[in-house]
Amino acid sequence: MSIAVAHLSVRIGGTTVVEDVSFTVPAGTWTTLIGPNGAGKTTIVSSVVGLQRLASGQVTIEETDIHELSERTRAGVVAYVPQRPTIPVGSSILDYVTLGRTASHGVLRAPSAADREIVDGVIERLGLAKFRQRDVGSLSGGERQRVVLARTLAQGTRVVVLDEPTSGLDVRHQLELLDLLRKEVEECQLTVLATLHDLTTACQYADQLVLLDRGHVAAFGAPRDVVRSPALSESYGMELRVVTIEGHDVVVPVRG
Amino acid sequence: MAPPSSRRIAIVWSGAAALLVVAVVCGLGVGPTSIPPLGVLHSLLSHLGLGHSTLSSFDQTVVWQLRGPRMVLGLLAGAMLSVAGGTYQGVFRNPLADPYLLGVAAGAGLGATLAIVHDGNAINAPTWTPLIAFVGASSAVAITWLVGGRGQRATTATLVLAGVAVASLFTSAQTFLQQQASTQSIARVYIWLLGSLAGASWSSVTLVLPYVAVCIVVCVLAGRALDVLSLGDDEARSVGLSVRRVRVVVIVASSLGTAAIVSVVGLIGFVGIIVPHVIRLLVGTSYRRILPLSVVAGAAFLVLADTVARTALAPSELPLGVVTAAIGAPVFVLILSFRRGMSS
Structure with missing residues (x-):
């Protein structure tokens, strides 16, 4: 399923934080939004999942306007990992991941056998089986992000939106999480829209990048082109250089 | 805290059910005319069509006309206040929320004061207090x-802030009237403000039962x-819940x-906070478990508390x-210190 963002503008508290942003994410590909703090990344992803009121513009997923759908229908189309997920301390990992199936069984019925099977499958694939009964509040940062990803994947949507899924993780856990996600993307033909702060990882895990600067799209295209565009240094307000190590682009800040 | 096994x-459910049976037997049997638990049980069963009662007709009247409605109203009030406290804590994601958070108590207080002051000294006149208290509570x-x-x-x-403002306004109006x-x-x-089940009758039970039963089921x-x-x-x-609805x-x-409950029994504090908290401590944080258990335990707790209220300083x-x-505050402090002990 493809995502199309067309002429998106969002105003928050009288300030325009995103203005006339357009891009598309083709079905089965991965697009990452990059840009400095305050560029509008979080506002755009929360608009794509229908949680933000739009001043103008439209977000469509496979020809359907996402803002026209009820919460329950939308939850069957797109799943979302927010920047700071709320962890309901005291609930088991199994119960937490099962919350991802809410749209399928509704709030008045218990999860069906099929729902439980999907949850078990995701828990198994993400290597969480031995933690099933543990309290989500007791997990380390890396485990926690994996559990949040499990809940999101349990929703069973073809489109997944992630806001800074690796924030607070050390470099090994960052790559582990992104590798897990990439595997899911390839195996389940998922369409991904993510935001990332680390430009080098952004390059390595995306099919295309959207560079944002103060609420506008400053560059859009293949990662190798976007990180080499002069707009990158301009938007961050400092010099950034790209060096290539064993075929991988690495973005390095140059101290002035 | 690990999720409960x-x-x-099952143990907590059995305990709550046993407490309920004890509460019902005490509610019907304990008082100036003491009626043995077995007699109460036989009488209860005979009302369900099983066996026949061994009680004298005087005892039957005491059990079914005096203590019966009071006990049933106590069950309803305890169940409703506890489950409402539990749902408020869930919907506001705040462990200190109680059923009076949005001004119910202040509204009912103003309504009752209006009715009582208006009635003046005409104690035997038909009282409008419950109706006006209900209107006050709902309007608040x-x-x-x-x-x-x-x-x-x-x-x-x-x-919540609007609730604080509205409650203050209603309380100030009530103080002025007083x-x-x-x-x-x-x-x-x-x-009236301190709450009592003394005015209970079968008619007051049937008055509130439909509302309270539906509200408990919904909660x-x-x-x-x-x-x-x-x-x-x-x-x-994002997982599909219509949060607003x-x-x-x-x-x-x-x-x-x-x-509905407050309008007939007055303001009974602490039940809505204490009961769901104790249940949460025993069975964990899932509202699927907390709410039905709060109904049972809250009902039992209030009837037992009322038995103490009736008998401690009899007549x-x-x-x-x-x-x-008096029971709730120390229990609350105990729970808090227990929880602090667990988290440290």
């Missing part, structure tokens, strides 16, 4: 919702939705049921609100 949950919540709960910007915080009233009226207002059914809501508004919406339904059911009666607070 199914064995632990409705105003709170109109001020703080509408519009896109409304959050649970604005709603100042104008006779000493006798003031005394009656105070007795219990909301358990799964409240578990989803523990993810926070945005994440709950759930919030309206749960707040209306809890407030309406609480208003005079203690106000029920005083007993629930």
